[in-house]
Amino acid sequence: MPKRADLSDTFCPVGRSAELLGDRAVLLILRDLFFGRRRFEEIVANTGLGPQIVSARFKLLIEQVVVERHAYRERPPRYEYRLTAKGRDLFDVLYAMRNWAERWAYEEGETGGGPAMRYTHRACGADVGTSTVCPGCGEPLRYGDLKGEPSPALKAEQAAKSG
Amino acid sequence: MPKRADLSDTFCPVGRSAELLGDRAVLLILRDLFFGRRRFEEIVANTGLGPQIVSARFKLLIEQVVVERHAYRERPPRYEYRLTAKGRDLFDVLYAMRNWAERWAYEEGETGGGPAMRYTHRACGADVGTSTVCPGCGEPLRYGDLKGEPSPALKAEQAAKSG
DNA sequence: ATAGTAACTATGATAATCATAGTGACAAGG
DNA sequence: CCTTGTCACTATGATTATCATAGTTACTAT
Numbered sequence: 589m590p591k592r593a594d595l596s597d598t599f600c601p602v603g604r605s606a607e608l609l610g611d612r613a614v615l616l617i618l619r620d621l622f623f624g625r626r627r628f629e630e631i632v633a634n635t636g637l638g639p640q641i642v643s644a645r646f647k648l649l650i651e652q653v654v655v656e657r658h659a660y661r662e663r664p665p666r667y668e669y670r671l672t673a674k675g676r677d678l679f680d681v682l683y684a685m686r687n688w689a690e691r692w693a694y695e696e697g698e699t700g701g702g703p704a705m706r707y708t709h710r711a712c713g714a715d716v717g718t719s720t721v722c723p724g725c726g727e728p729l730r731y732g733d734l735k736g737e738p739s740p741a742l743k744a745e746q747a748a749k750s751g
Numbered sequence: 752m753p754k755r756a757d758l759s760d761t762f763c764p765v766g767r768s769a770e771l772l773g774d775r776a777v778l779l780i781l782r783d784l785f786f787g788r789r790r791f792e793e794i795v796a797n798t799g800l801g802p803q804i805v806s807a808r809f810k811l812l813i814e815q816v817v818v819e820r821h822a823y824r825e826r827p828p829r830y831e832y833r834l835t836a837k838g839r840d841l842f843d844v845l846y847a848m849r850n851w852a853e854r855w856a857y858e859e860g861e862t863g864g865g866p867a868m869r870y871t872h873r874a875c876g877a878d879v880g881t882s883t884v885c886p887g888c889g890e891p892l893r894y895g896d897l898k899g900e901p902s903p904a905l906k907a908e909q910a911a912k913s914g
Numbered sequence: 915a916t917a918g919t920a921a922c923t924a925t926g927a928t929a930a931t932c933a934t935a936g937t938g939a940c941a942a943g944g
Numbered sequence: 945c946c947t948t949g950t951c952a953c954t955a956t957g958a959t960t961a962t963c964a965t966a967g968t969t970a971c972t973a974t
Contacts, residue, residue: 601852612773664971689764
């Protein structure tokens, strides 16, 4: 391909987001960061992406101030990657993607009856299903408000990757 | 590249969504469909994508039952593309992307003071800002509930593309 | 001194992308 | 009836991103 089209100067807000989010590697890395994975190798293993792509995307994400790189040990040099406020604010996008997939992207019974990932509202304990507002207490759901429990199938898949 | 990684069999819901949405062309086409653009040439012109990519993506979107192709005239054969229920349910994702961009992706004053695209709630008339729940009446916002008014800069950009 | 771990960088084959041009089916105007 | 125009695509070739694999750097641990 020739140089990928640059959408960062469009005035359409969806276009501007698509410039960053219209990339599977970026989405997978963000997912892992939202799940609390912070280390390079951990993200390479869990996403299944090559280290050169993870490296390139982290450069991009840092440049866009969505992620920050932090040395958590000097000798030997070890780093972790964290979401910034701008990055954490992408929660709604990733959560909307999750909700859509839970509703449409699985065959009947594929996950064993329930959702692939079950979320409950920390504040009131209600199962939030695939809503953007807690069905128990009516509060809008934000990053950190939810407690996730992967289905057995998802748990097994994740264990296989980190093993 | 070798064959792009296939995420359609992962049990992670974000991964399954990323399989479809982690692609700028798909996001731009969906955006146009949500804006009511239905014709092939119109979408080619507005997205700036080449016709071969729009064609390939429509094949994918139809296969995934996110879009349907409908002949609106027999002679000469003319077609339009519409979102299915599964496609319309992606509204939350695109709207979350819009909200994030409005909050983070513009320089101070770049759009002339207001948002790049202003939305008001049809039901109560309130400006929804960048919320997922109407700040006026408290209702969750869904596809069709909003009335959009592009900023002068965005309006000019769109006019330039269709001209 | 050897093995191990974390965080990367380098290389080469392959495939997706963009720009440009072209096709098929028909309608309207001169 | 012949040229021009419109819409919905398909075809071609150069360029570049991506993946798989291997290698590097900088240490610690045994």
